[in-house]
Amino acid sequence: MTFIRLFNFKAQRNFQHFTFSLPSLLATLCVIMAKPVQALDANILYLQQNRPEQALLSNIFNEPADSGLPGAQLAIEDNSTTGRFLQHHYKLTHNQSPTAEPLVAAAVEWVQNGEGLIVANVASDTLLQLANHPALRAKAVIINTGSGDDSLRHQQCTTGLLHTAASRAMLADALAQLLVSKRWQKWFLMRGQRPEDSLFASAMKRAAKRFGASIVEDKTWSFNTDLRRVAQQEIPTFTRARAYDVVVVADELGDVGEYVPYNTWLPRPVAGTQGLTPTAWHRVVEQWGAIQLQNRFEDLAQRAMNGTDYATWLAVRVIGEAVTRTNTTAATDIYKYILSPEFEVAAFKGRKMNFRSWNGQMRQPIALVHPRALISQSPQEGFLHPHTDLDTLGYDKPEVNCSFKTQLD
Structure with a gap:
């Protein structure tokens, strides 16, 4: 019995990576058959703002210094699994700093060089500097993976700024x-x-x-x-x-x-x-095929995947899905497709996920956990919404007081 269990565990672990990519491969074949293959270089800039360490009474479990980066690297591998069939070549450029100025400068240079895809694990004020910078506005897709501030979703939501990080609300x-x-x-x-x-x-x-x-x-x-x-x-x-x-x-x-x-x-x-x-993600989440994502991340990073890692992985996967479907890396086309009704992405939460058209927040279930087990996942049964129960989490359209457009100007 012990041998059988061990064999099944190893077989499952090895088979899961294959099952993860099968739906993507089938979708890719459909895309290949539908349109001629065009080689593309999909370059993504990952910005990371290092937070200062805080003196805490309980400092046994510190946030990893590289939170987010391994998630982006893993998503590049996942995108490349599909991309190689379409001659789409994904590359991640990483820039980090404790202050906003070098990161904003790196983003401006990125766009001036003809690129427009940015994933940002930075503080909320840095996000606003990026989204409102004249050289970046209407020229870049910026996906927030590090800030849960509600003000970015209902008061200061900005065209061009999307969020895979879950909000506090x-x-x-x-x-x-x-x-x-x-x-x-x-x-x-x-x-x-x-x-x-x-x-x-x-x-x-x-x-x-x-x-x-x-x-x-x-x-x-x-x-x-x-x-x-x-x-x-x-x-x-x-x-x-x-x-x-x-x-x-x-x-x-x-x-x-x-x-x-x-x-x-x-x-x-x-x-x-x-x-x-x-939490948006935790090491105890293993349903809906999540265990294989957890295993692959741990093999890469030598630690468990946290919420920032997941949000960053998801952001890069969103870009990969959009590039696959549109066969372009132009920021205007990617942004328009991501916010269209046709867009959805599978992300190991048991639901297809997409973005809210009124503030750029990704709809997603939220796990409820204690350190060693998943207790539940919201939305809970019985909490209804006229469009989707995922919109019972966070700011709904009538609650948002800001101007947000689904197309870059």
Whole structure:
């Protein structure tokens, strides 16, 4: 029995890479038969802004310094699997810096040299500099893989700027749907002191109002206590409040939230940035063929795939799918096709995924996980929408207050 299981595991692992590319190969053959083959060089610029390291109480699990890059490299390999049949040659150019100026300069030079495909794992203010730069506007497709800021999706959405990174609102809505479906509708909201913690807390408050939950307490952790020593005394006191069903934590960097589970005043579950966590991707996702993506990524990067890696892999795959279907690398044509009703991409989440035409955000399911298992995936059953239930996650069209066009000017 042990031998049979081992053999089946190895066979499955080897066979999965083949099954991943079979639908793409069939689609490719159809494209080849439909139009003459034209050799193309599909060059993609990957911009990475290195974030400064933060001093945290819980610093055991740090974000990998190369988050995003291996995802782009793996997607180049995947695109090339299909591309070689069409004589489409994919190349990734990588540029990184801790500041915005060199990255913007690299993007401008890229476009001046006749290219127009850019994947950006950078801060939100750098994204806006890129998208609004006169030399780049209407000349480049920029896909955001590193920022979940909601303002980029409903107030500052910019023509030419797309998002494969899930927004905070999408994550919050995904979590809220599960909590409400379990009738955990009274929330104790605990937030950290950093600006990003307030942004996630705001997203959770919006989700509570949207799906009928109530926040019975909203408290900010403002102490300098070393929780590594006194969490068992401090957290129960902090979370003492009138009855609640769940503690929702907004602590994106994990400065305090890691110490909240099992230390609350009432014996309640913990969710949010710690505990039961909403995420676009996690190492525990293995359904829908995802295990083969996880395995191939780990073989390449020698570590597990995280959300930024996945968003970057997805961005490069989106470009590859568009190049295959349009047989061009022109930014105007790629952008128009990506935002058309005809575009969709399979990405190991059990659903075909595409972009919202009102803000450039990719529709996608959101996983709900704890560190060692997938608990659920939102949208949850019963949360309906007139177009697609994926639009119950994040900002819907009536909520968006910005000008966004589906064609580059």
